[in-house]
Amino acid sequence: MTARDNIPEVNLTALQSAIDKHWDDAIVPALIEYIKLPAKSPGFDSNREANGYLDQACEAAKAYVLAL
Numbered sequence: 001m002t003a004r005d006n007i008p009e010v011n012l013t014a015l016q017s018a019i020d021k022h023w024d025d026a027i028v029p030a031l032i033e034y035i036k037l038p039a040k041s042p043g044f045d046s047n048r049e050a051n052g053y054l055d056q057a058c059e060a061a062k063a064y065v066l067a068l
Contacts, residue, residue, distance in 0.1 A: 030060070034060050037056050038053050
């Protein structure tokens, strides 16, 4: 007996369906909200610190990861 004998069969159709559902239900909405933030480099937003857009973008990314 080898370690390969213990590998379960993977239902690729179900796996793809789960990935597609997560993409549509979680990733796309998170990306839509993320790109709404006008977080730009200092060359485009001279008041970047006061505006806080980069902080908001970081917080949005953090919230998404912590929700996983």
